[in-house]
Amino acid sequence: MNEEILYKPEEIAQKLKLTKGTIYEMIKRGELQAHHIGRYIRISDTQFKAYLLKARGYENIYEATLSTKNDETFANVGSVSIHVSTILEGNVKISIRPENIILARGTFISSARNLLKGKVIDIIIVDNSALVVVDIGIPIKALITTKSLNEMNIKKDTDIHVVFKTMSVSVYK
Template sequence: MSFLEVRDLSLDIGNFELNGIGLKAEKEDYLALIGPTGSGKSLLLETIIGFYRPEKGRIILEGKDITDLPPDMRHISIVYQDHMLFPHMDVFKNIAYALRKKLRDKKQIETEVKQISEVLGIRELMHRKPATLSGGEKQRATLARSLVVRPKLLLLDEPFSALDARTKERIREMLKKAIREYSTTVLHVTHDFEDVWALANRVVVIKKGEVMQAGDLESIFRRPSPDFVAEFLGTNVLKGKVKTIEGKLAVIEAGNMRIYSSDPAEPGEEVTVSIRPEEVILARETVESSARNILRGRISGIFKKEHVVVVNVEIGGKEIKTVITPTSCEMLGLEPGKGIYAVFKASNAKIIR
Protein backbone atom coordinates (compact mmCIF):
# COMPACT_ATOMS: atom_id res chain seq x y z
CA MET A 1 0.00 0.00 0.00
CA SER A 2 1.24 3.48 -0.82
CA PHE A 3 1.76 6.23 1.77
CA LEU A 4 -1.08 8.27 0.25
CA GLU A 5 -3.85 6.66 -1.73
CA VAL A 6 -6.80 8.52 -3.17
CA ARG A 7 -9.14 5.87 -4.46
CA ASP A 8 -11.92 6.48 -6.96
CA LEU A 9 -12.83 9.82 -5.42
CA SER A 10 -15.94 11.59 -6.67
CA LEU A 11 -17.38 14.91 -5.55
CA ASP A 12 -20.36 16.69 -7.05
CA ILE A 13 -20.70 20.36 -6.16
CA GLY A 14 -23.53 21.09 -8.58
CA ASN A 15 -21.88 22.81 -11.51
CA PHE A 16 -18.70 20.74 -11.40
CA GLU A 17 -17.56 17.28 -10.42
CA LEU A 18 -14.42 15.39 -9.57
CA ASN A 19 -14.86 12.08 -11.25
CA GLY A 20 -13.25 8.87 -10.01
CA ILE A 21 -9.93 10.47 -9.09
CA GLY A 22 -7.19 8.01 -8.24
CA LEU A 23 -3.71 8.93 -7.14
CA LYS A 24 -0.87 7.48 -5.16
CA ALA A 25 2.23 8.86 -3.49
CA GLU A 26 5.01 7.18 -1.60
CA LYS A 27 6.47 8.79 1.50
CA GLU A 28 8.59 11.85 0.59
CA ASP A 29 7.24 11.92 -2.94
CA TYR A 30 6.74 15.39 -4.38
CA LEU A 31 3.71 15.32 -6.66
CA ALA A 32 2.98 18.22 -8.97
CA LEU A 33 -0.68 18.51 -9.82
CA ILE A 34 -1.19 20.38 -13.08
CA GLY A 35 -4.10 21.07 -15.40
CA PRO A 36 -6.00 23.94 -17.00
CA THR A 37 -7.78 26.53 -14.93
CA GLY A 38 -11.07 25.22 -13.56
CA SER A 39 -10.05 21.57 -13.87
CA GLY A 40 -10.63 20.87 -10.18
CA LYS A 41 -7.11 21.07 -8.74
CA SER A 42 -8.02 23.22 -5.75
CA LEU A 43 -11.19 21.23 -5.12
CA LEU A 44 -9.16 18.04 -5.06
CA LEU A 45 -6.75 19.45 -2.47
CA GLU A 46 -9.65 20.70 -0.36
CA THR A 47 -11.34 17.32 -0.53
CA ILE A 48 -8.13 15.60 0.53
CA ILE A 49 -7.77 17.91 3.53
CA GLY A 50 -11.45 17.41 4.39
CA PHE A 51 -13.20 20.69 3.56
CA TYR A 52 -15.48 18.77 1.19
CA ARG A 53 -17.05 15.37 1.72
CA PRO A 54 -16.78 13.13 -1.30
CA GLU A 55 -19.85 11.16 -2.45
CA LYS A 56 -17.67 8.25 -3.27
CA GLY A 57 -14.13 7.01 -2.77
CA ARG A 58 -11.60 6.77 0.03
CA ILE A 59 -8.54 8.69 1.14
CA ILE A 60 -5.89 6.61 2.84
CA LEU A 61 -2.90 8.22 4.54
CA GLU A 62 -0.16 6.12 6.07
CA GLY A 63 -2.39 3.07 6.08
CA LYS A 64 -5.27 4.86 7.81
CA ASP A 65 -8.61 5.68 6.21
CA ILE A 66 -9.04 9.40 6.87
CA THR A 67 -12.07 9.99 4.61
CA ASP A 68 -14.41 10.64 7.52
CA LEU A 69 -12.04 12.48 9.84
CA PRO A 70 -12.39 16.24 10.44
CA PRO A 71 -9.68 18.31 8.71
CA ASP A 72 -7.69 19.03 11.87
CA MET A 73 -7.38 15.33 12.68
CA ARG A 74 -5.79 14.41 9.35
CA HIS A 75 -2.23 15.68 9.93
CA ILE A 76 -2.42 17.59 6.65
CA SER A 77 -1.34 21.22 6.14
CA ILE A 78 -2.31 23.49 3.27
CA VAL A 79 -0.67 26.65 1.90
CA TYR A 80 -2.41 28.97 -0.56
CA GLN A 81 -1.25 31.74 -2.86
CA ASP A 82 -2.38 34.34 -0.32
CA HIS A 83 -0.68 33.89 2.98
CA MET A 84 -3.09 33.31 5.84
CA LEU A 85 -1.00 34.69 8.69
CA PHE A 86 -2.77 36.23 11.68
CA PRO A 87 -2.16 39.96 11.25
CA HIS A 88 -2.08 40.79 14.97
CA MET A 89 0.54 38.14 15.82
CA ASP A 90 4.24 38.40 15.04
CA VAL A 91 5.98 35.73 12.96
CA PHE A 92 7.05 33.72 16.01
CA LYS A 93 3.51 33.58 17.41
CA ASN A 94 2.11 32.71 14.01
CA ILE A 95 4.46 29.76 13.65
CA ALA A 96 4.06 28.64 17.28
CA TYR A 97 0.25 28.90 17.16
CA ALA A 98 -0.48 25.51 15.63
CA LEU A 99 2.25 23.88 17.68
CA ARG A 100 0.63 24.95 20.96
CA LYS A 101 -2.13 22.39 20.44
CA LYS A 102 0.49 19.69 20.09
CA LEU A 103 3.16 20.67 22.59
CA ARG A 104 2.89 22.08 26.12
CA ASP A 105 6.53 22.73 26.88
CA LYS A 106 7.51 26.32 26.06
CA LYS A 107 11.17 25.50 25.51
CA GLN A 108 10.27 22.71 23.14
CA ILE A 109 7.98 25.00 21.16
CA GLU A 110 10.77 27.55 20.91
CA THR A 111 13.23 24.93 19.69
CA GLU A 112 10.86 23.69 17.00
CA VAL A 113 10.04 27.20 15.77
CA LYS A 114 13.73 28.08 15.72
CA GLN A 115 14.60 24.99 13.72
CA ILE A 116 12.09 25.53 10.92
CA SER A 117 12.82 29.28 10.83
CA GLU A 118 16.48 28.56 10.27
CA VAL A 119 15.80 26.21 7.37
CA LEU A 120 13.51 28.76 5.72
CA GLY A 121 15.83 31.70 6.45
CA ILE A 122 13.41 33.76 8.56
CA ARG A 123 15.18 33.77 11.96
CA GLU A 124 15.59 37.53 11.81
CA LEU A 125 11.90 38.11 11.24
CA MET A 126 10.55 36.46 14.41
CA HIS A 127 9.22 39.66 15.95
CA ARG A 128 7.85 41.34 12.85
CA LYS A 129 4.14 41.58 12.08
CA PRO A 130 3.00 40.09 8.75
CA ALA A 131 2.08 43.52 7.32
CA THR A 132 5.73 44.57 7.44
CA LEU A 133 7.00 41.57 5.45
CA SER A 134 7.67 41.20 1.73
CA GLY A 135 5.64 38.69 -0.27
CA GLY A 136 8.44 36.13 -0.23
CA GLU A 137 8.96 36.54 3.53
CA LYS A 138 5.24 36.09 4.18
CA GLN A 139 5.19 32.89 2.14
CA ARG A 140 8.22 31.55 4.00
CA ALA A 141 6.54 32.31 7.32
CA THR A 142 3.40 30.54 6.07
CA LEU A 143 5.44 27.52 4.98
CA ALA A 144 7.16 27.50 8.37
CA ARG A 145 3.82 27.52 10.15
CA SER A 146 2.59 24.62 8.02
CA LEU A 147 5.73 22.53 8.43
CA VAL A 148 6.44 23.11 12.12
CA VAL A 149 3.67 20.68 13.06
CA ARG A 150 5.39 18.04 10.89
CA PRO A 151 2.35 17.20 8.75
CA LYS A 152 2.16 13.81 7.08
CA LEU A 153 1.09 15.58 3.92
CA LEU A 154 1.71 19.15 2.78
CA LEU A 155 -0.71 20.59 0.22
CA LEU A 156 0.45 23.60 -1.76
CA ASP A 157 -2.05 25.51 -3.90
CA GLU A 158 -0.03 27.81 -6.18
CA PRO A 159 1.96 29.13 -3.22
CA PHE A 160 4.48 31.05 -5.33
CA SER A 161 2.30 32.49 -8.07
CA ALA A 162 2.33 36.03 -6.68
CA LEU A 163 6.13 36.17 -6.36
CA ASP A 164 8.74 37.39 -8.84
CA ALA A 165 10.99 34.90 -10.64
CA ARG A 166 14.09 35.47 -8.48
CA THR A 167 12.17 35.14 -5.21
CA LYS A 168 10.47 32.00 -6.48
CA GLU A 169 13.82 30.41 -7.20
CA ARG A 170 15.14 31.16 -3.70
CA ILE A 171 12.01 29.89 -1.98
CA ARG A 172 12.03 26.70 -4.03
CA GLU A 173 15.54 25.95 -2.79
CA MET A 174 14.55 26.59 0.84
CA LEU A 175 11.38 24.56 0.53
CA LYS A 176 13.38 21.70 -0.94
CA LYS A 177 15.74 21.75 2.03
CA ALA A 178 12.86 21.96 4.49
CA ILE A 179 10.87 19.05 3.11
CA ARG A 180 14.00 16.93 2.97
CA GLU A 181 14.76 17.70 6.61
CA TYR A 182 11.16 17.10 7.69
CA SER A 183 10.64 14.07 5.38
CA THR A 184 7.45 15.64 4.08
CA THR A 185 5.25 14.25 1.33
CA VAL A 186 3.95 17.05 -0.89
CA LEU A 187 1.10 17.59 -3.32
CA HIS A 188 1.71 20.88 -5.16
CA VAL A 189 -0.76 22.55 -7.52
CA THR A 190 0.98 24.84 -9.98
CA HIS A 191 0.71 26.48 -13.39
CA ASP A 192 4.47 27.06 -13.47
CA PHE A 193 6.46 24.27 -15.13
CA GLU A 194 9.57 25.62 -13.39
CA ASP A 195 8.04 24.42 -10.11
CA VAL A 196 7.55 21.02 -11.65
CA TRP A 197 11.11 20.74 -12.94
CA ALA A 198 12.71 22.10 -9.77
CA LEU A 199 10.69 20.28 -7.15
CA ALA A 200 8.58 17.36 -8.29
CA ASN A 201 9.49 13.74 -8.86
CA ARG A 202 6.01 12.81 -10.05
CA VAL A 203 3.32 14.62 -12.01
CA VAL A 204 -0.44 14.22 -12.18
CA VAL A 205 -2.30 15.93 -15.02
CA ILE A 206 -6.01 16.58 -14.55
CA LYS A 207 -8.68 17.91 -16.85
CA LYS A 208 -12.36 18.50 -16.10
CA GLY A 209 -12.15 16.65 -12.79
CA GLU A 210 -10.46 13.56 -14.18
CA VAL A 211 -6.88 12.29 -14.10
CA MET A 212 -5.54 12.26 -17.67
CA GLN A 213 -2.05 10.97 -16.95
CA ALA A 214 0.20 10.34 -13.95
CA GLY A 215 3.82 9.31 -13.81
CA ASP A 216 7.39 10.42 -13.25
CA LEU A 217 8.68 13.62 -14.88
CA GLU A 218 10.35 11.77 -17.73
CA SER A 219 7.24 9.87 -18.74
CA ILE A 220 4.93 12.89 -18.51
CA PHE A 221 7.08 15.39 -20.38
CA ARG A 222 8.82 13.09 -22.84
CA ARG A 223 6.06 10.57 -23.35
CA PRO A 224 2.86 12.52 -22.78
CA SER A 225 -0.30 10.78 -23.79
CA PRO A 226 -1.05 12.18 -27.25
CA ASP A 227 -3.64 14.92 -27.71
CA PHE A 228 -4.56 16.70 -24.50
CA VAL A 229 -1.53 16.14 -22.23
CA ALA A 230 1.03 16.68 -25.01
CA GLU A 231 -0.70 19.86 -26.09
CA PHE A 232 -1.11 21.12 -22.54
CA LEU A 233 2.61 20.62 -21.90
CA GLY A 234 3.62 22.25 -25.18
CA THR A 235 5.32 19.11 -26.47
CA ASN A 236 5.68 18.71 -30.26
CA VAL A 237 3.58 15.81 -31.43
CA LEU A 238 3.85 14.50 -34.98
CA LYS A 239 1.93 11.65 -36.52
CA GLY A 240 3.81 9.49 -38.99
CA LYS A 241 4.65 6.05 -40.24
CA VAL A 242 7.77 3.94 -39.71
CA LYS A 243 9.37 3.52 -43.18
CA THR A 244 12.28 1.32 -42.27
CA ILE A 245 14.84 0.54 -39.57
CA GLU A 246 18.38 1.82 -40.21
CA GLY A 247 20.82 0.22 -37.82
CA LYS A 248 19.11 0.74 -34.50
CA LEU A 249 17.08 3.74 -35.56
CA ALA A 250 13.52 3.89 -36.77
CA VAL A 251 13.07 6.13 -39.81
CA ILE A 252 9.69 7.82 -39.55
CA GLU A 253 7.95 9.77 -42.26
CA ALA A 254 5.74 12.55 -40.94
CA GLY A 255 4.42 14.62 -43.83
CA ASN A 256 7.54 15.52 -45.77
CA MET A 257 9.67 15.18 -42.68
CA ARG A 258 12.02 12.29 -42.06
CA ILE A 259 12.61 11.72 -38.39
CA TYR A 260 15.07 9.31 -36.80
CA SER A 261 14.10 7.84 -33.44
CA SER A 262 16.06 5.46 -31.23
CA ASP A 263 12.86 4.04 -29.74
CA PRO A 264 11.90 0.51 -30.76
CA ALA A 265 9.40 0.33 -33.64
CA GLU A 266 8.29 -1.92 -36.48
CA PRO A 267 8.40 -1.00 -40.16
CA GLY A 268 4.94 -0.02 -41.37
CA GLU A 269 3.77 0.95 -37.90
CA GLU A 270 1.71 4.13 -37.52
CA VAL A 271 3.30 6.11 -34.71
CA THR A 272 3.20 9.42 -32.91
CA VAL A 273 6.52 11.11 -32.19
CA SER A 274 7.00 13.55 -29.33
CA ILE A 275 9.86 16.04 -29.18
CA ARG A 276 10.39 18.50 -26.31
CA PRO A 277 10.81 22.06 -27.66
CA GLU A 278 13.87 22.66 -25.42
CA GLU A 279 15.66 19.75 -27.07
CA VAL A 280 15.60 21.19 -30.57
CA ILE A 281 18.61 23.29 -31.51
CA LEU A 282 18.44 25.86 -34.31
CA ALA A 283 21.31 26.38 -36.74
CA ARG A 284 21.78 28.56 -39.81
CA GLU A 285 23.79 25.96 -41.66
CA THR A 286 23.97 22.19 -41.53
CA VAL A 287 26.21 21.48 -38.63
CA GLU A 288 28.63 18.68 -37.87
CA SER A 289 26.67 17.02 -35.16
CA SER A 290 26.02 13.66 -33.62
CA ALA A 291 22.33 14.54 -33.76
CA ARG A 292 20.69 12.41 -36.42
CA ASN A 293 17.87 14.81 -37.14
CA ILE A 294 18.91 17.88 -39.13
CA LEU A 295 15.79 19.21 -40.80
CA ARG A 296 15.62 22.19 -43.12
CA GLY A 297 12.69 24.49 -42.58
CA ARG A 298 11.46 28.06 -42.48
CA ILE A 299 10.71 30.22 -39.47
CA SER A 300 6.97 30.66 -39.16
CA GLY A 301 6.77 32.53 -35.87
CA ILE A 302 8.87 34.12 -33.13
CA PHE A 303 7.36 34.76 -29.70
CA LYS A 304 9.37 36.50 -26.99
CA LYS A 305 8.51 35.34 -23.46
CA GLU A 306 9.92 36.42 -20.10
CA HIS A 307 13.15 34.39 -20.19
CA VAL A 308 12.95 32.46 -23.45
CA VAL A 309 12.01 32.83 -27.08
CA VAL A 310 9.61 30.38 -28.69
CA VAL A 311 10.41 29.86 -32.35
CA ASN A 312 8.13 27.90 -34.66
CA VAL A 313 9.73 26.25 -37.66
CA GLU A 314 7.69 25.02 -40.58
CA ILE A 315 9.15 21.86 -42.05
CA GLY A 316 7.49 20.06 -44.94
CA GLY A 317 4.03 21.36 -44.12
CA LYS A 318 4.27 20.62 -40.38
CA GLU A 319 5.35 22.86 -37.56
CA ILE A 320 7.94 22.22 -34.85
CA LYS A 321 8.05 24.43 -31.79
CA THR A 322 11.45 25.20 -30.27
CA VAL A 323 12.51 27.13 -27.19
CA ILE A 324 15.79 29.05 -27.25
CA THR A 325 17.45 31.77 -25.21
CA PRO A 326 17.11 35.43 -26.22
CA THR A 327 20.91 35.45 -26.80
CA SER A 328 20.86 32.66 -29.34
CA CYS A 329 17.84 34.23 -31.01
CA GLU A 330 19.88 37.38 -31.51
CA MET A 331 23.06 35.57 -32.54
CA LEU A 332 21.20 33.55 -35.15
CA GLY A 333 19.54 36.69 -36.50
CA LEU A 334 16.20 34.92 -36.61
CA GLU A 335 13.36 36.49 -38.58
CA PRO A 336 10.05 35.12 -39.80
CA GLY A 337 10.37 33.63 -43.27
CA LYS A 338 14.08 32.86 -43.01
CA GLY A 339 15.46 29.40 -43.73
CA ILE A 340 16.78 27.46 -40.71
CA TYR A 341 17.83 24.00 -39.62
CA ALA A 342 16.15 22.27 -36.70
CA VAL A 343 18.53 19.81 -35.06
CA PHE A 344 17.71 17.14 -32.49
CA LYS A 345 18.94 13.74 -31.38
CA ALA A 346 17.28 10.48 -32.33
CA SER A 347 17.10 9.73 -28.59
CA ASN A 348 14.97 12.86 -28.12
CA ALA A 349 12.39 11.79 -30.68
CA LYS A 350 10.19 9.63 -28.47
CA ILE A 351 7.60 7.32 -29.89
CA ILE A 352 4.38 7.52 -27.89
CA ARG A 353 1.48 5.19 -28.42
Protein backbone atom coordinates in the same frame (compact mmCIF):
# COMPACT_ATOMS: atom_id res chain seq x y z
CA MET B 1 -12.54 -2.11 -34.33
CA ASN B 2 -10.96 -0.34 -31.34
CA GLU B 3 -13.24 2.24 -29.80
CA GLU B 4 -11.52 5.04 -27.98
CA ILE B 5 -12.29 5.53 -24.30
CA LEU B 6 -14.28 8.70 -23.57
CA TYR B 7 -14.06 10.21 -20.09
CA LYS B 8 -16.48 12.51 -18.33
CA PRO B 9 -14.91 15.73 -16.98
CA GLU B 10 -15.52 14.34 -13.46
CA GLU B 11 -13.38 11.28 -14.27
CA ILE B 12 -10.51 13.46 -15.55
CA ALA B 13 -10.84 15.59 -12.41
CA GLN B 14 -10.40 12.45 -10.28
CA LYS B 15 -7.35 11.31 -12.30
CA LEU B 16 -5.68 14.72 -11.95
CA LYS B 17 -6.90 15.26 -8.37
CA LEU B 18 -8.57 18.54 -9.40
CA THR B 19 -12.11 19.84 -9.13
CA LYS B 20 -14.67 19.35 -11.89
CA GLY B 21 -14.86 23.15 -12.23
CA THR B 22 -11.11 23.34 -12.89
CA ILE B 23 -11.45 20.78 -15.69
CA TYR B 24 -14.26 22.81 -17.30
CA GLU B 25 -12.06 25.94 -17.07
CA MET B 26 -9.13 24.07 -18.68
CA ILE B 27 -11.42 23.03 -21.55
CA LYS B 28 -12.76 26.59 -21.90
CA ARG B 29 -9.18 27.99 -22.05
CA GLY B 30 -8.18 25.39 -24.66
CA GLU B 31 -5.61 23.69 -22.40
CA LEU B 32 -7.50 20.40 -22.54
CA GLN B 33 -9.21 19.42 -25.79
CA ALA B 34 -12.67 17.86 -25.52
CA HIS B 35 -15.58 16.65 -27.64
CA HIS B 36 -18.92 18.42 -27.36
CA ILE B 37 -21.61 15.79 -27.89
CA GLY B 38 -24.98 17.47 -27.63
CA ARG B 39 -24.97 19.11 -24.20
CA TYR B 40 -22.31 16.75 -22.89
CA ILE B 41 -18.55 17.08 -22.83
CA ARG B 42 -16.30 14.05 -23.21
CA ILE B 43 -12.51 13.82 -23.23
CA SER B 44 -10.99 11.03 -25.30
CA ASP B 45 -8.05 9.01 -24.01
CA THR B 46 -5.95 10.52 -26.83
CA GLN B 47 -6.91 14.06 -25.80
CA PHE B 48 -6.08 13.27 -22.16
CA LYS B 49 -2.67 11.79 -23.07
CA ALA B 50 -1.89 14.79 -25.30
CA TYR B 51 -2.69 17.11 -22.38
CA LEU B 52 -0.40 15.13 -20.05
CA LEU B 53 2.47 15.30 -22.56
CA LYS B 54 2.00 19.02 -23.08
CA ALA B 55 1.83 19.57 -19.31
CA ARG B 56 5.20 17.80 -19.03
CA GLY B 57 6.74 20.12 -21.60
CA TYR B 58 6.24 18.09 -24.77
CA GLU B 59 4.82 20.42 -27.41
CA ASN B 60 5.92 18.91 -30.69
CA ILE B 61 3.51 15.98 -30.84
CA TYR B 62 2.88 14.20 -34.15
CA GLU B 63 1.17 11.09 -35.50
CA ALA B 64 3.72 9.06 -37.47
CA THR B 65 4.26 5.82 -39.33
CA LEU B 66 7.49 3.97 -38.61
CA SER B 67 9.70 2.60 -41.37
CA THR B 68 13.15 1.05 -41.50
CA LYS B 69 15.86 1.59 -44.09
CA ASN B 70 19.51 0.44 -43.85
CA ASP B 71 19.06 -0.54 -40.17
CA GLU B 72 17.77 2.95 -39.32
CA THR B 73 14.25 3.63 -38.05
CA PHE B 74 12.30 6.65 -39.22
CA ALA B 75 9.06 8.22 -38.04
CA ASN B 76 7.32 9.56 -41.13
CA VAL B 77 5.08 12.56 -40.50
CA GLY B 78 3.66 13.46 -43.88
CA SER B 79 6.68 14.03 -46.12
CA VAL B 80 9.05 14.58 -43.16
CA SER B 81 11.23 11.67 -42.02
CA ILE B 82 12.64 11.83 -38.49
CA HIS B 83 15.32 9.46 -37.14
CA VAL B 84 14.04 7.63 -34.05
CA SER B 85 15.15 4.82 -31.76
CA THR B 86 12.34 2.40 -30.90
CA ILE B 87 11.30 -1.23 -30.92
CA LEU B 88 7.72 -0.25 -31.77
CA GLU B 89 6.27 -0.77 -35.25
CA GLY B 90 3.47 0.71 -37.34
CA ASN B 91 1.53 3.82 -36.40
CA VAL B 92 2.81 5.74 -33.38
CA LYS B 93 2.96 9.17 -31.86
CA ILE B 94 6.21 11.02 -31.42
CA SER B 95 7.11 14.07 -29.39
CA ILE B 96 10.17 16.30 -29.10
CA ARG B 97 10.68 18.79 -26.29
CA PRO B 98 11.26 22.31 -27.68
CA GLU B 99 14.31 22.84 -25.43
CA ASN B 100 15.97 19.77 -27.03
CA ILE B 101 16.00 21.41 -30.45
CA ILE B 102 18.99 23.40 -31.68
CA LEU B 103 18.60 26.06 -34.36
CA ALA B 104 21.51 26.56 -36.78
CA ARG B 105 22.11 28.99 -39.65
CA GLY B 106 23.96 26.31 -41.60
CA THR B 107 24.86 22.65 -41.57
CA PHE B 108 27.60 21.13 -39.45
CA ILE B 109 28.90 17.67 -38.59
CA SER B 110 27.51 16.31 -35.32
CA SER B 111 26.15 13.19 -33.69
CA ALA B 112 22.59 14.49 -34.15
CA ARG B 113 20.86 12.42 -36.84
CA ASN B 114 18.06 14.91 -37.43
CA LEU B 115 19.08 17.98 -39.43
CA LEU B 116 16.06 19.48 -41.19
CA LYS B 117 15.93 22.73 -43.15
CA GLY B 118 12.98 25.05 -42.72
CA LYS B 119 11.68 28.59 -42.51
CA VAL B 120 10.72 30.53 -39.37
CA ILE B 121 6.96 31.11 -39.39
CA ASP B 122 6.44 32.56 -35.90
CA ILE B 123 8.35 33.78 -32.84
CA ILE B 124 6.80 34.03 -29.39
CA ILE B 125 8.90 35.87 -26.81
CA VAL B 126 8.27 35.34 -23.08
CA ASP B 127 10.76 36.92 -20.67
CA ASN B 128 14.26 35.74 -21.73
CA SER B 129 12.98 32.88 -23.89
CA ALA B 130 11.88 32.69 -27.49
CA LEU B 131 9.66 29.92 -28.83
CA VAL B 132 10.58 29.77 -32.51
CA VAL B 133 8.15 27.96 -34.81
CA VAL B 134 9.83 26.55 -37.92
CA ASP B 135 8.08 25.00 -40.92
CA ILE B 136 10.12 21.91 -41.92
CA GLY B 137 7.18 20.41 -43.80
CA ILE B 138 5.44 20.31 -40.42
CA PRO B 139 5.53 23.07 -37.81
CA ILE B 140 8.08 22.40 -35.07
CA LYS B 141 8.80 24.55 -32.01
CA ALA B 142 12.28 25.24 -30.65
CA LEU B 143 12.91 27.03 -27.37
CA ILE B 144 15.99 29.26 -27.29
CA THR B 145 17.11 32.32 -25.36
CA THR B 146 16.31 35.79 -26.65
CA LYS B 147 20.09 36.40 -26.61
CA SER B 148 20.56 33.55 -29.12
CA LEU B 149 17.60 34.82 -31.16
CA ASN B 150 19.18 38.27 -31.41
CA GLU B 151 22.78 37.08 -31.96
CA MET B 152 21.65 34.75 -34.75
CA ASN B 153 19.42 37.50 -36.18
CA ILE B 154 16.46 35.11 -36.40
CA LYS B 155 13.30 36.76 -37.68
CA LYS B 156 10.13 35.61 -39.38
CA ASP B 157 10.90 34.07 -42.83
CA THR B 158 14.53 33.31 -41.85
CA ASP B 159 15.86 30.07 -43.39
CA ILE B 160 17.11 27.89 -40.53
CA HIS B 161 18.16 24.34 -39.74
CA VAL B 162 16.45 22.40 -36.97
CA VAL B 163 18.81 19.94 -35.24
CA PHE B 164 18.02 17.29 -32.63
CA LYS B 165 19.30 13.90 -31.55
CA THR B 166 17.49 10.65 -32.28
CA MET B 167 17.32 10.04 -28.53
CA SER B 168 15.43 13.33 -28.06
CA VAL B 169 12.41 11.87 -29.85
CA SER B 170 9.92 10.04 -27.61
CA VAL B 171 7.99 7.33 -29.42
CA TYR B 172 4.80 5.84 -27.99
CA LYS B 173 1.54 4.14 -29.00
